[in-house]
Structures are given as structure tokens and as C-alpha cells.
Amino acid sequence: MENKAWNLESFVDALVVELDKTKETLAVKAVNKPLTYTVKDMALDLQIFPSYDGDQVKFVTAQAGQSGASKITIQLASITDNQVRATTKKPQSKDDLDLEKVEIDPETKKSLRKLGVKSVDDLKQIEEKNIDIEKVSEKKIDFKNLANLIEKSRRDAKPPLVKKVSMSMQNNQPILVVEGSNLAVNKNFNPVAVINGTLAEVKSFNSHKLEIEIDKSQLEKGKSDLVITLDPYSLFKINLNKSRI
Amino acid sequence: MNDNRTDIDEAFVSLHEKIAAFCEEMIVIQDMPHAIQMRVERLEIDTPIEIDIIEDEYGTLQIGAVPPLYKVATSIEPIYHQIKFRIDVKQNHHGK
Numbered sequence: 001m002e003n004k005a006w007n008l009e010s011f012v013d014a015l016v017v018e019l020d021k022t023k024e025t026l027a028v029k030a031v032n033k034p035l036t037y038t039v040k041d042m043a044l045d046l047q048i049f050p051s052y053d054g055d056q057v058k059f060v061t062a063q064a065g066q067s068g069a070s071k072i073t074i075q076l077a078s079i080t081d082n083q084v085r086a087t088t089k090k091p092q093s094k095d096d097l098d099l100e101k102v103e104i105d106p107e108t109k110k111s112l113r114k115l116g117v118k119s120v121d122d123l124k125q126i127e128e129k130n131i132d133i134e135k136v137s138e139k140k141i142d143f144k145n146l147a148n149l150i151e152k153s154r155r156d157a158k159p160p161l162v163k164k165v166s167m168s169m170q171n172n173q174p175i176l177v178v179e180g181s182n183l184a185v186n187k188n189f190n191p192v193a194v195i196n197g198t199l200a201e202v203k204s205f206n207s208h209k210l211e212i213e214i215d216k217s218q219l220e221k222g223k224s225d226l227v228i229t230l231d232p233y234s235l236f237k238i239n240l241n242k243s244r245i
Numbered sequence: 246m247n248d249n250r251t252d253i254d255e256a257f258v259s260l261h262e263k264i265a266a267f268c269e270e271m272i273v274i275q276d277m278p279h280a281i282q283m284r285v286e287r288l289e290i291d292t293p294i295e296i297d298i299i300e301d302e303y304g305t306l307q308i309g310a311v312p313p314l315y316k317v318a319t320s321i322e323p324i325y326h327q328i329k330f331r332i333d334v335k336q337n338h339h340g341k
Contacts, residue, residue: 003298011298011308014298014308019264036337037268037333038333039330040333045326061298062324063324064321
């Protein structure tokens with residue numbers, strides 16, 4: 001029976017879970033006895049064989065009969081809540097995006113991980129401090145390309161949804177009303193509408209409604225193709241068929 | 246032989262059960278006729294331990310532990326890790 005390889009982060013997580021469970025068990029125990037039990041200053045010396053595959057350090061626990069193992073000592077000391085606040089990163093916010101979920105090539109992902117960049121917020125902080133990430137990383141990270149991929153991932157997480165398309169008249173001018181959700185959400189980009197290859201004016205737009213002015217002559221043609229580009233990462237096409245009631 | 250075990254070896258128990266079990270040793274000695282009570286306030290453990298680390302079906306590591314199982318020499322020597330911790334016990338003044 002071969003021992004499985006594990007990484008330190010998973011092991012420490014498991015150890016902390018075990019200590020939490022201990023705390024819970026002891027808290028229950030304290031209900032019946034007027035005593036409070038506290039486990040303190042835990043240290044664990046493990047006999048392990050480390051390995052490094054060029055990407056990650058992994059450990060295999062030594063097993064019976066094996067010699068020449070290395071020793072790793074894990075010491076869990078108690079720290080105060082102030083120390084925790086000072087030494088740990090803020091939890092990821094709701095709007096933050098984990099870089100693991102962005103379609104970046106593995107090499108770039110690895111370079112970013114080595115720099116401690118795990119999320120879009122981390123990247124933003126580096127940008128705000130005016131650090132040239134392309135220079136800092138030995139492999140050249142194309143920051144502009146990265147920013148585009150991040151925006152694309154953000155958009156993928158909130159895709160546009162068209163629920164209703166209707167036609168109305170305003171000042172004797174046909175207006176196409178597109179309703180739905182997550183429509184015009186990019187503040188840096190105004191939606192663009194093209195009908196049969198000709199630009200149509202988007203009169204108003206927001207995340208749930210677009211109003212597009214349509215040239216009457218375009219509608220006379222019977223079948224029309226309307227292409228709406230909401231932002232650089234989302235566009236959709238609507239086929240308009242003229243019919244008489 | 247199964248290299249993809251998702252359960253800790255049956256001879257082992259979860260580490261938290263092992264640590265909690267040590268608290269059973271925190272005995273209170275009472276001498277009622279003389280109204281004397283003594284109790285252990287602190288227990289420091291420093292012991293070799295056998296450890297089994299497995300990955301469960303959800304990909305989470307589980308740590309199983311057991312103090313040395315055998316008192317006799319075996320042809321294949323087990324691997325002993327070392328665990329050290331302290332248990333402090335305080336009397337609840339409110340009795341709760």
C-alpha cells in the first residue's frame with residue numbers, strides 16, 4: 001500500500017480541521033463538567049520524502065521499513081485576532097475573480113502564482129502600486145492580454161440574456177426595444193447596433209433594456225439582420241421578419 | 246492492495262479523537278471527608294505516533310493517528326512521527 005503524495009497547504013488545512021473538531025468535542029465535554037479544556041502549542045514532526053516537479057512541492061509520508069526520510073516540523077501557535085488581521089489577506093470579495101477560473105495559459109498562471117497573485121483584486125493592487133508585472137515576472141506576462149482575458153471571464157460569468165424583443169413607435173419612428181438582463185453592463189463601452197450592415201442608433205441603454213431606432217426603409221426589405229454588440233465580449237444577432245397583420 | 250484508499254486505516258482514529266481522548270486523563274481526585282480536591286491543570290504530551298494520511302472522495306486530506314501499536318520489535322520497523330501539544334484545563338467559575 002503506497003502512501004499518497006500531499007501538499008503542505010492541504011495538510012495544514014486538514015490539521016486545522018482536526019483541531020477545530022477537537023475544540024468542538026471539548027466544548028461539548030465542558031457542558032457536563034465545570035472545566036474548560038484548551039489545546040495549545042501543537043507541534044508535529046513528520047517523517048516525509050519531499051519531491052518537486054518544477055511546479056509544486058509535494059510530500060509522501062514515510063512508511064514502514066523505509067529509511068532516509070526527511071523531517072518536517074509543523075508548529076501551530078496561538079495568535080491574536082489583531083495578528084491575524086495584520087498578516088492575512090482580506091477574504092475575496094463577491095466581485096473578485098479567481099485567476100484559476102480565467103482562461104490563461106498555464107505558464108502565465110504559474111508565473112502569477114509565484115508572484116502571489118491569485119485573484120483579479122491581487123492584480124489590481126499590483127497595478128495600483130505601479131509595479132511593472134511584465135518586468136517582475138521572468139517570463140513576460142502580456143498585461144494587456146491578461147486584462148482582456150479577465151474582462152472576458154467576468155462577462156462569461158454574467159452572460160447577457162434577451163427575454164423580449166418588441167417594436168414601438170416614437171415620433172413616427174420605429175423603435176426596437178430589447179429587454180432582458182445583463183445587457184449593457186460595461187461602463188466603458190456603448191452598445192452598437194448594425195442592421196443589414198448599416199449602423200442604427202441606440203437611443204438608450206442599460207443593463208435590462210436597449211432602445212434602437214430603426215430606419216423605416218430597412219424594414220421595407222422584409223427580412224433584416226440586426227447585430228447588437230453590447231461590449232467587446234458579447235454580441236448577438238436578431239432576425240427581423242416583416243409581416244402584415 | 247488498494248492505492249486509492251479513501252478511508253483511514255482501521256487501526257487508526259482521526260487525530261481529533263486521539264487528542265480529545267487525552268483529555269480523559271485530566272482526572273479530579275476528591276477526598277470528600279476532608280473536603281480536599283485536586284485536579285490536573287495542565288497535561289503536556291510528547292509522543293511518537295503513527296500517522297496515516299489519505300485523500301477522501303472529496304479530495305480533502307484526512308489525518309489518522311495512533312500511538313505505537315506494538316511493544317515488540319518487528320522485522321519491518323514502523324515509522325514514528327512525533328506529536329507534541331499541551332492541554333490546559335481551567336475551572337469555570339460559573340460552574341457552566
